[in-house]
Amino acid sequence: MSNTAITEQAPINSATRGNQHGLLRGKRHYLLLAPGVFWMLVFLVLPLLMMVYVSFWTQSTFAVSPDLTIKSWVAFFSSDTYFGALIRTLRIWLTVLALTLVIGYPTALFIGQFVRNKNTQTVLLVTCVVPFWTSFLIRVLAWRPMLGKEGAINILLQKFGITSQPIEVLLFTELSVVIGMVQIYVVFMVGPIAFMLARIDESLIEAARDLGASAWTIFRKIILPLSMPGVVVGAIFVSVMVLGEFATASALSGRKVNLLGNIILTQVGSLKWAFAAVIGVVLTVVMAIVITGLLRVVNLRREL
Amino acid sequence: MMELVSLTKSYDGVSVVKDVSLTVENDEYLTILGPSGSGKSTLLRVIAGLEWPESGTVFLDGLDIGDQLPHVRGLGFVQQKYALFPHLTIFENVAFGLRNRQTDPLRDENEVRRRTLDMLHLVGLDDLGGRMVGQISGGQKQRVSLARTLVAEPKICLLDEPLGALDANLRERMTVELRRIREALGVTFVHATGNEAEAMAMGDRMVVLDNGRSLQIGSPDQIYDLPASVQVARSLNAYNVMAGDTREGVFYHIGHPLPLPPGILDARYYAVRFGSLSILEAGGKADASDGSIEAAFIASEFVGSRMVYFFRDDHGDILEVEQHLSRSDPLDFSLGERRMLAWPVAEVLAFDAAGDLIAGTSRGIAA
Amino acid sequence: MHQLTSLKWILGFYTALFIVFLYGPFLVMGIISFQQGPEGGPQFPIIEWSTFWYKHVMGFAPPSRVAPLPVGEALFRSLTLAFATMIVSTVLGTMTAQAFRTQFKGSGFVFYLVVLGMMVPGILLGLGMALVSDQLGIARTWWGTTFVLHVVYTFPFAFLVMLAIFNRFDSSVEEASWTLGVSPARTFRKVTFPMIFPGVLSAMLFAFTLSYDEFPRTLFTAAGDVTMPIAIYGTFSVEIHPNLFAFGVLTTLFSLALLTVYAILMAMSVRRSQARSSGIQEEIA
16 A cells, blocks of 8 residues: 555665665655645645635625735724624633533543453443444534423423423523533543543552552542643644534524634625635634644644 | 675764674574674664665675665574564464565465475474464564574575573573574574673674674684683673783782783783682682682572672672582582682783783683 | 542442433434424424334435435435545555654654644635635535545544554564565565554544544535535524434444444454464364
């Protein structure tokens, strides 16, 4: 497969003798890299640059023209609707991030530290992953009959006499969006953390216990720091997905909660390309800040 | 016949192999002795084509193979950690080269089978062909690795510390086995090792490598009797080497006078073989003509048929004394017990400031 | 010690609750998929248990005001797209990871360039691609613009999986093969590939799953040709019906069946190699 690039038997003149080991020496690995790098430059970097470029184009009612202007930018920051969407996106992102961490960590702790049988660990993790084999959108929609006024939760609450009236704020509010997102993305937090926790050498914890450390000290001084890379990787996953979200919001908020993603969608729908591009750039910047910040805490390459 | 012509190799500016030239004869067992980090593994890898030298080349039967990729060189290479194919059975591991090599692969399965089974028989693994790699012991893996290389009948087989990962018992057995297998096939072995006993016991000739340089080439006996330099004497792990200087024909090791053979005026290192030392009775006096030094007992251990005693002199240098059990019974000392160690002056080797052997010290053997 | 056992129980109970939380909507989806049709809506209570919506998904139900899901075409497109994406991103991922086995200048740049593909939100990439194709006058198609974006998304996953595999790969077996006279190309086929195959398989599984369920990138780039997720997304704006849930149950069962086949294949390949080894053993004895 990949080493079709390694031509057989090519005589190596002394000029190409590098100090690499084995056969993968000299410049040959560039041949292996070329297709992937080309693909990413053309289909990833170019569209993103295009987006930045178009954000400075002139927007007329149904078309854009390549006359550079900052009108769309001004419009974005002077509009309460759009700026509000940015704030809302950040708020929901932080809420979901915090909740996935708080809800996911104990589960990861149980799977990674308290379950010592590898098979049981695998079974538990697979159990968490199975829902992913259902279409993401259907999983989102399944929250509607859960949360609605006559939904499963209200039925159960009333049946057990906990509430007398159905709770109406459960669906088509920001709350329902947050609930839906947390449920969908929490597994991305559990997985990496559980993985890091399972890697902790048991003797380390035993040694600490022999030295008389309390459970809380062990958690604070050993388990928590060693699970940090998992937390960061999980946070990256969750952030990437939540910041770019729009489907959960439109399915569970009845179009009342508009995130940046939703606005891009409606702008594109009404052919406001330049405007959509502005929001895209804003989102990209937010994203870049978040990810670089998180990557400062942990070196992704080293954790592999 | 293989010739190495001034091979040089460095990593990140640090040279690991320095200007090594060497001729390997047909049908010989050549051992390369060097401590870890001496560059012996790198040297073998350069010969095999797995590393590229900065300069120098390799001739095989008069042909320059320095630019060839490993798979066309026709050399065998047995790796230290065996590197067996974990997804194949033992039989398939051994047959792998025959079936898949680029030059002249064997198409006839019966022939593959015959030769593989013959080879498994030769290395004593007749019944294990069907096992997977994970199901056999370290010693067996070692034999499979050897069989896999030898079945292709390479002209020369390079072995990188082939016994390094085996326990002492197995090691001893395999040294005999390796020689037997080599002689049965008539293939040339180039065997790198960090163990001086192994290098001396197995090689027809041996090369002493230190810090990337070839220090001495010769038969094990020659090298053992007359190490060309103090580094060689040290790497043989058979000599007590003391540093000092010479005044009027007497060697002074930290002020302690030691007699030298006549005619030596500039010795800076003084070496006596472990086996040449004797331990005198408590309170005993050495012959006036003999060399002697007082030292405190530290430990002793059995090494096969020999007993080795460790002493420490007043300067802190360790002196080893070796006694064959066929000649005397093991002795008992208490820790720190002081004894006189003595040796005949004819057994002394002297080296000059550059570390080279001073001609004229012959230990009574014609040089 | 005592304190820890009770903690273990508490956390165990919590984990059970957590799993209920994960599966709750699932359960509801399963129940409602058996709602009476065509009048019954996607909510409680169940008017009457029926398999109407399953028939509806399969196209057996009598025509009603609920439009059928475009299962045939959309599903075909989704599967084709996922398959092609899987092949291309696994090949790219393996090649790139193979190149990373040696040190080279600019490896940090390439690493983050590739990983960027999974970090940029789909909607941004979809938008950017739509802008590019709009300006260059390239038609937007599910097998063109959509496909390349799916690869941009899944290639990083395949790359990371293969990188992790190669990090634990002992290259001395490749050297052993070369010194046995086997060419590098054949060595890759006969030694390297069989040894990394489990990794390749999981990279493929990753890529297929991600592409099959992908939709923000598809939304802007597939023009009129819907894939399955887009078809489902299309129902957001109008009323949803329990046929979606029936479809969800069916696809979940289908995916689980695939997963089971994958697990069985893996188990069988392990057993076969064991059986084969004992077979040869008898043959030789």
